[in-house]
Amino acid sequence: MGAWGLGLFQSDTDYDLISDLDLELGLYELTQKASEASSSPEENQKENQHPTSAEEHDDSEKNRVNYSIFADHCFPKEAIDTVKNLLENGKLTELVAKYEEKMQTGDDSDYIPPGYKLCIIGACAMTLGCHLTPSFINLLKRTYPKNLHMPDSNMQMTKALFGPNGYTNGLAYDFGSKGLIETMESGGPPEEDLMYPGGISMNVQAPFGLPPLFGPARRMRSPTYTEPQYPDDVCGGCGKDENAGMGPLMKCACCKKRVYCSKECQKYHWKWHKAVCKPA
Structure with a gap:
């Protein structure tokens, strides 16, 4: 299977x-x-x-x-x-x-x-x-x-x-x-x-397999399943934290919760973050 x-x-x-x-x-x-x-x-x-043979299999387990x-x-x-x-x-x-x-x-x-x-x-x-x-x-x-x-x-x-x-x-x-x-x-x-x-x-x-065509599992087709799933205290685009020598991370100007290490990562992650970003 x-x-x-x-x-x-x-x-x-x-x-x-x-x-x-x-x-x-x-x-x-x-x-x-x-x-x-x-x-x-x-x-x-x-x-x-x-x-x-099947009968001998149990005896061979000790040597497996x-x-x-x-x-x-x-x-x-x-x-x-x-x-x-x-x-x-x-x-x-x-x-x-x-x-x-x-x-x-x-x-x-x-x-x-x-x-x-x-x-x-x-x-x-x-x-x-x-x-x-x-x-x-x-x-x-x-x-x-x-x-x-x-x-x-x-x-x-x-x-x-x-x-x-x-x-x-x-x-x-x-x-x-x-x-x-x-x-x-x-x-x-x-x-x-x-x-x-x-x-x-x-x-x-399965990974790299065809998605379901019907039923609740159809949601696997959704692009949101390719969203980077990083915790809120590290960069939402690449996962870097302040201990990686990047200096203080920048907060999203709107929600003040999601953080990023660069403008590039923020721009890359916006297509997913915009769905959950709410004004602080």
């Missing part, structure tokens, strides 16, 4: 991207080596000759190993520390630099934009509890409003980056997204999020 929720890690798009990142980081190869090391030569030979940039896909739990150490020893910096350059040069050769990839990389690193550099955190603050168009994912990243109870550098963070099985067991997505309300399908709109 395409997506079972409007949050982070709730679509095939995100899971496929995570798999691609795992491959790029060499985690598939690491998983294979660890799996071979945890099994005897006889077991490896048997597995190669005869794939594990999986490394992933997404903590929920790591097994056993000790694998999380292995991936975290790998990322903190240079791999995360390399990955961020690669996709930041693609974003800055306007490279759109991939189906998934580099800005979206940076958001998922950052979110995955948070699930592992990685120490994120201030420059990467600032990059995420500037990038996510224009790339996370699903409303729940946007709100999740806003909370992680700005709080309250957001991400603490170096500590594993839970975005609270339900997996597919958990979503099914809880009765499925809310009715208003479904692509086809009233039907048996659990599909909701």
